[in-house]
Amino acid sequence: MRGTVKKLVRDRKFGFIEAENGKDVYFHASALVDVTFEELQERNTVEFEVRPGQDGRSQAANITRVGKQDGWWNE
DSSP states (O other), X not given: OEEEEXXXXXXXXXXXXXXXXSOXXXXXXXXXXXXXXXXXXTTOEEEEEEEEOTTSSEEEEEEEEOOEETTEEOO
């Protein structure tokens, strides 16, 4: 699945991705594969898998960035 980083909560190392279907998906920094949480920016385009989280709600896993250009990842 593909989406855009919508919000980052830096001090708690989590955020939300707006998926192509318009739904927001929670993610934790530990789900990032090829980028660190510190490098990630809002509006970056990412690909990810959706898996059930510990509380039963969906969360993103195996998050990878898409197309790095001038410090921003875009399509």
